[in-house]
Each structure stands twice: as structure tokens, then as C-alpha cells.
Amino acid sequence: MTPIRLLLADDQDLVRGGLAALLSLEPDLEVVAQVGRGDEVLDAVRLHRPDIALIDIEMPGADGIEVTRQITSALLGCRCLIVTTFGRPGYLRRAMEAGASGFVVKDTPAERLAQMVRQVASGQHVVDPQLAADSLAGGIDPLTDRERDVLRAAAAGGSIRAIAESVRLSPGTVRNHLSSAIGKTNTQNRYEAAREAQHRGWI
Amino acid sequence: MTPIRLLLADDQDLVRGGLAALLSLEPDLEVVAQVGRGDEVLDAVRLHRPDIALIDIEMPGADGIEVTRQITSALLGCRCLIVTTFGRPGYLRRAMEAGASGFVVKDTPAERLAQMVRQVASGQHVVDPQLAADSLAGGIDPLTDRERDVLRAAAAGGSIRAIAESVRLSPGTVRNHLSSAIGKTNTQNRYEAAREAQHRGWI
DNA sequence: GTGGCTGCATGACAACTGTCATGGACGATT
DNA sequence: AATCGTCCATGACAGTTGTCATGCAGCCAC
Structure with a gap:
């Protein structure tokens, strides 16, 4: 079977490189592109046609949620997995509204990332259970x-x-x-x- | 020659695992231990005897600068390389005062990390030049x-x-x-x- | 169309905040 | 002993800020 094609979007070179190394260890995963700015992600997706984009939220240029919206609404056949430092309930909710297929915080055990990527690739939605609970409990945004x-x-x-x-x-x-x-x-x-x-x- | 033994201290599992994967690609580097809390680093150093500890600043338990102070003052033959998200001048200054051998921000290109590790292993001090300049320009703490x-x-x-x-x-x-x-x-x-x-x- | 929500604005009021002058206490330096 | 710097405190003043009442305009749902 052909490997799952991945795109990494994270502004920190070391983190991005580390994730690439980590995921490349898996024989069924292939990192086909890496970008460090939000406003470069969409073009990279068009060019490299990844199956899944792993997207950080905090990025210069455009934030990961906006990027997710761009990708999913462009119907490029690329699913989005948010990989972020901050498991803020509002982030999760907004990411899912933007069309993300999954939401992972960076203190997830490293072994489970590849597994989550595979789940997303197979069409499932993946969300940290604790975070999902917080999100529901945290209530919705009352601000205008x-x-x-x-x-x-x-x-x-x-x-x-x-x-x-x-x-x-x-x-x-x-x-x-x-x-x-x-x-x-x-x-x-x-x-x-x-x-x-x-x-x-x-x- | 025997590989350089490394310890990784970072509270984010994914980042730590990524760095481990990245560094393990180098034949002359070996990751011998990983910890996710500041207050577990010293014991791990005593147990695993790494040549170099790569330490994040923001960690639960004890911050990376305090940990650096512990390690260097314990004279364990382990050099400390700070690897952090925030290149704040005050962090750099305090890290070096605590005895760190190097200071790297996480948006350093991934290729250069291994090279910096080798420099530290050979006894050199490694500091981001831009950051060093900022640190000097930033002046010292005028607060009482x-x-x-x-x-x-x-x-x-x-x-x-x-x-x-x-x-x-x-x-x-x-x-x-x-x-x-x-x-x-x-x-x-x-x-x-x-x-x-x-x-x-x-x- | 009417009511309700939101956005925008104004004015008034009380409270909070930043600045300044002043003064006493203490330890370190000369 | 005198001086300096820091800490602590008080009081006064002006400017800023948070609150509230009020009003008008646009939009949407009923």
C-alpha cells in the first residue's frame, strides 16, 4: 500500500524537524512537505497534495484555525489535524468548526501521534477526551x-x-x-x- | 569513537520525542534518557550519566535554569544546553550565569542542532549570535x-x-x-x- | 411592522491609578 | 558622623478607567 502523505506546518524549526523525524520512522507515513508560516500552507497543500496536514495553531502569517478553514473549504482532499501547545477549549471548538479532523496537544505521548494520524487518514475524527470534556464544560463564547x-x-x-x-x-x-x-x-x-x-x- | 550521550528534558512529549528521533538519526549521538519534569532531571543525570543535557526552560517541577544550576554545581561532568521557545535576553543571561554551555531557541534550523550539540560536547560555548547581541543591548536589571x-x-x-x-x-x-x-x-x-x-x- | 438584539455614541459619576513631594527608618559606604 | 540608596508610608492632584443611563440606527425573526 502507498504511504500516507503528510504536510507539517509549525513555525518552530526544531519542533517541525523533530516531528518529521518522528513520523518518518513509521514505514507507512511519509512527510512530503514542511512549512513554517500559516500563509504558505495552502499553496504547499496544492503543490504537494498531502493526505493529511498537521497544523500548529500559533504561526506567523495566518493562524492554524484559519488555515484549516482554507484547506477544508478548498476541497483538496486533505484532512487537517491540529497539533498545538495549548489545549484551550475555545481552540478545540473553533478548530472543529473550521473543519479539522482531529486535535492533539503537544504533550500527547509521542507513540500515539502516528496512530492518530492513521485514524484521521481512515476518516475518523480524533480528539483528546479530556479536552473534549473541558470544551463542553467551558461553555461557549458569550462575546460579541x-x-x-x-x-x-x-x-x-x-x-x-x-x-x-x-x-x-x-x-x-x-x-x-x-x-x-x-x-x-x-x-x-x-x-x-x-x-x-x-x-x-x-x- | 563512542557516541555522545544525551539527556532530553522537555515537558511536551511530542516535542521531546521529536527531538529524540531527530538526534538519533545522527550516528555519533545517542539519547540515553528523557524526562518531562524539571525536578526529575538531576536524578536522571546521576543515573544515566549523559555527556550533555538538553533542557527546556518552561517545565513543571523546576525550571530549566534552576536545573542547570543543580547539574553544573553537582560536578557530574554533564554539560547543559538550553533549548527553549523564548529567546528572552534575561533567560539567556540567567542561563549562562547558572553554568549553561549553550542556548538555542526552538526556531533554530533543525539541521544545526546536532552540530551545536557536538560543539558543546567539544567544550565550546554555543549561543545564538542575535540573541547574544540583544542580551547585551537589553541591559541589566535596573529594578530593586x-x-x-x-x-x-x-x-x-x-x-x-x-x-x-x-x-x-x-x-x-x-x-x-x-x-x-x-x-x-x-x-x-x-x-x-x-x-x-x-x-x-x-x- | 414590531420587537429584540447588536453596534455605536455621548455624558456624567465614582473609583482607581500614576505621579509627585515629603518624611522617617535602616544599612552600607565614605 | 555624614552621606547615600533603598524601603516604607502618607497625602494631594490630575488623569484614566469602569459603570450606568440614554439615545439612535441597522438588521433579523416573528
Whole structure:
């Protein structure tokens, strides 16, 4: 039988190279391409036609969830397996909504990665059970689109005025959205709210 | 010649396994032990007697810099190579002070890791040149002990009052220390100051 | 069409925060 | 002994921030 063709997308060279070495040990797996930026993944998939793309979430250019959306909606016959450091419930949910076939955190035992790849290749969906439970328990994102925008800007730091300029809103409106987000996250100020939202994968 | 014996310490199984696979491809390198917690490294070094320990900084149990200090001060004939995600100047400086023989960030090209390991094995010190420059340019920690304490507490979030309670100071004093730290970090508020100090490795 | 939700904005208020001046205590240095 | 730097504290001030009430406009579902 022909080997399963893999593409690796991760911005850290050592990690990507390590995963490639690890997966190449398996006779039925073949790493056919590697990329280090989110915005290079789609082209690489078109060019190399992998069966499965292993995609990190944190990447420059475009994040892994956006990339997953691009690949699955392009109908290229390539399934997406998210491989990420952070098992945030929001990440999992958004990844699956984007069409991912699996979700693995990087502290999964190394022996099981190849096995998960095979499961995805055979059409199954693979999700860490603990994470799936957290995701359900964690509740869904109560933030509005604008609140998310403003929170993201707040996470970068700076005064209300600076945030207002970066999202093109009046300072008063920014404060309203932030106040609302602070309430929804049960926090005391925008910095905590931004961190909490980030932790839950809402932004 | 006998192969160079390596120990890998990294809390993420996939990354650790990947690095092991990568390094095992080299005929002159041998991975003799792997651990996932900082507080298990020293015992593993005593047991397996590696020539070089590749150590991540962020680990549960004990951080990689502390572990490096333990290993080098125990005079076990094991050199330490820090392999970390974050190339923060403060990390580099503290790692070298702790006795590390090298410092590599995880977006180093995978091909060069083995080469760096060999350099360390031959007694050289290996440091990313860009990082070394940043470290020198970044300057030394201008914060006083109390400012560090207060900044650490501020990084955890919460109001001035909460910070004051956690460090057993009056709120006014906390504000003074924070104000001073804000000035020294060229930031606008305590959150940015805490983040900046963290980034530079001051706290 | 009407009601309900969201986005956007304004203004007012209280609370919080950063800055500054000031002062006392302590240890290290000269 | 005098000086310096740090720590701690207080009080005052201005600016920022979070909250709330209110209003208008657009969109969607019923």
C-alpha cells in the first residue's frame, strides 16, 4: 500500500524537524512537505497534495484555525489535524468548526501521534477526551464580535484612546465594550478580561 | 569513537520525542534518557550519566535554569544546553550565569542542532549570535528587589489593594514601586510594565 | 411592522491609578 | 558622623478607567 502523505506546518524549526523525524520512522507515513508560516500552507497543500496536514495553531502569517478553514473549504482532499501547545477549549471548538479532523496537544505521548494520524487518514475524527470534556464544560463564547475586537486590541496594551484608534471607534464605545467583556469574564479590568478570554480561547 | 550521550528534558512529549528521533538519526549521538519534569532531571543525570543535557526552560517541577544550576554545581561532568521557545535576553543571561554551555531557541534550523550539540560536547560555548547581541543591548536589571516583588504580584492581575495584600505593603507604597517600575520600563501602566519586565527576564 | 438584539455614541459619576513631594527608618559606604 | 540608596508610608492632584443611563440606527425573526 502507498504511504500516507503528510504536510507539517509549525513555525518552530526544531519542533517541525523533530516531528518529521518522528513520523518518518513509521514505514507507512511519509512527510512530503514542511512549512513554517500559516500563509504558505495552502499553496504547499496544492503543490504537494498531502493526505493529511498537521497544523500548529500559533504561526506567523495566518493562524492554524484559519488555515484549516482554507484547506477544508478548498476541497483538496486533505484532512487537517491540529497539533498545538495549548489545549484551550475555545481552540478545540473553533478548530472543529473550521473543519479539522482531529486535535492533539503537544504533550500527547509521542507513540500515539502516528496512530492518530492513521485514524484521521481512515476518516475518523480524533480528539483528546479530556479536552473534549473541558470544551463542553467551558461553555461557549458569550462575546460579541466587537467585544472580541476590542479585547484583542486591549491585550496588546495601551490606553483606551490607543485601543479606540486601533479599532476605529470612539473611546466611549470602547469603554462600553470593555465593560461588557469585563462583566462576561467575571474580571476586574480589561487586562484580566483579555487574559481570561485568551485562556478560554475566545479571542 | 563512542557516541555522545544525551539527556532530553522537555515537558511536551511530542516535542521531546521529536527531538529524540531527530538526534538519533545522527550516528555519533545517542539519547540515553528523557524526562518531562524539571525536578526529575538531576536524578536522571546521576543515573544515566549523559555527556550533555538538553533542557527546556518552561517545565513543571523546576525550571530549566534552576536545573542547570543543580547539574553544573553537582560536578557530574554533564554539560547543559538550553533549548527553549523564548529567546528572552534575561533567560539567556540567567542561563549562562547558572553554568549553561549553550542556548538555542526552538526556531533554530533543525539541521544545526546536532552540530551545536557536538560543539558543546567539544567544550565550546554555543549561543545564538542575535540573541547574544540583544542580551547585551537589553541591559541589566535596573529594578530593586521590592519593585520586582510588586511587579510579579501585578503580573498576576488584580487591583492595587490586592497586590498590596499579597506583598504585605500599604497600597500607597505599592503604587510608588509600580510607578518607579513603570518609569524604568518606559511603559504606561503596571500591566505593560510587568509584561515588559517579564519579556526582558527581570522577573 | 414590531420587537429584540447588536453596534455605536455621548455624558456624567465614582473609583482607581500614576505621579509627585515629603518624611522617617535602616544599612552600607565614605 | 555624614552621606547615600533603598524601603516604607502618607497625602494631594490630575488623569484614566469602569459603570450606568440614554439615545439612535441597522438588521433579523416573528
